[in-house]
Amino acid sequence: MSRPCRSVLYIPGSKERALEKACTLPCDAIIFDLEDAVAPDEKAHARDLLARALRDFDYGGRLRIVRINGFDTEWGRADAAAMSTAIAGGARIDAVLVPKVNRAADLDTVAALLPGADLWAMMETAAGMLNAAEIAAHPRLKGMVMGTNDLARELNSRFRADRLPMQAGLGLCLLAAKAHGKLIIDGVYNAFKDEEGLWAECHQGRDMGFDGKTLIHPAQLAVANAAFAPSEAEIDLARRQIAAYQAAVAEGRGVAVLDGRIVENLHVATARATLARAEAIAALAD
Ligand SMILES: CC(C)(COP(=O)(O)OP(=O)(O)OC[C@H]1O[C@@H](n2cnc3c(N)ncnc32)[C@H](O)[C@@H]1OP(=O)(O)O)[C@@H](O)C(=O)NCCC(=O)NCCSC(=O)C[C@H](O)C(=O)O
Ligand SMILES: [Mg+2]
Secondary structure, eight states, X not given: OOOOOSXXXXXXXXXXXXXXXXXXXXXXXXXXXXXXXXXXXXXXXXXXXXXXXXXXXXXXTOEEEEEOOOTTSSSHHHHHHHHHHHHHTTOOOOEEEESSOOSTHHHHHHHHHSXXXXXXEEEOSHHHHHTHHHHHTXXXXXXXXXXXXXXXXXXXXXXXXXXXXXXXXXXXXXXXXXXXXXXXXXXXXXXXXXXHHHHHHHHHHHHHTOSEEEESSGGGHHHHHHHTSOOHHHHHHHHHHHHHHHHHHHTTOSOEEETTEEEOHHHHHHHHHHHHHHHHHHHHHO
């Protein structure tokens, strides 16, 4: 299975202290941001700072994703060129995240400028939601990130704790990502001091099938790491399901019954995936 992506922390490319601090934070992935978290006057400085950080700092096994500005802005092409130079100069970048992707063709220009880089797409426009399937099918795309702030802006929807206005978009992108075997990460929870609200939203995202959550502050990491990891109860159930199914098969049956519920081969596949996920998370701590 791929590396866990439970906690994906945005770091403004202009914040030197945060870039350094991230080397020690318990996040599975980092989005180094050159887009919305960086003011127009700071874009050039952030590009240089980030290139140096990616070359000099040790981010360990954390996935390193750089969010560039869109190519419809004055900064997008310079960002891509700077990242290309940084890679040539020894910086390790695992993927480039393209904002406000409306259609698969939006990824082609970035793909041509950065021939070796994996691409991720911000899913945050109404057009992007409707074209999610073709975006997910792009051969260079490895992951999708929900941009629920931009989507709410475009929809003129209101914040609701149950995220009812977001459900159509979240669902379309999830279906697209899963159909094409791509990672998909849920949007940010803006109220970074509200742990209870974050916990509820993380669990909703996990229930829906997201692989993890994007975060804006270190204080949010522990909640996301716990919410997107299999719980002890899920691990115990997975083990018992596998054992019950194996016993049933040994007795010539194709279906087992455990705790009053049937267990078939498809449930065993889910159980094995749960255990693999738990093992991958445990391996991060080694
Ligand atoms: C939200 C913040 C502006 C808060 O900043 P601040 O008040 O400075 O926080 P603290 O004083 O509590 O910080 C404590 C220490 O933690 C470090 N820190 C803070 N944030 C980060 C971070 N994101 N990554 C790493 N380290 C961080 C501080 O440096 C302090 O360290 P120390 O000196 O050792 O005490 C701030 O958290 C922030 O800027 N967050 C990121 C905001 C961001 O990236 N926004 C853009 C992404 S969201 C988005 O665009 C979503 C999408 O596109 C959509 O449409 O939905
Ligand atoms: Mg956005």
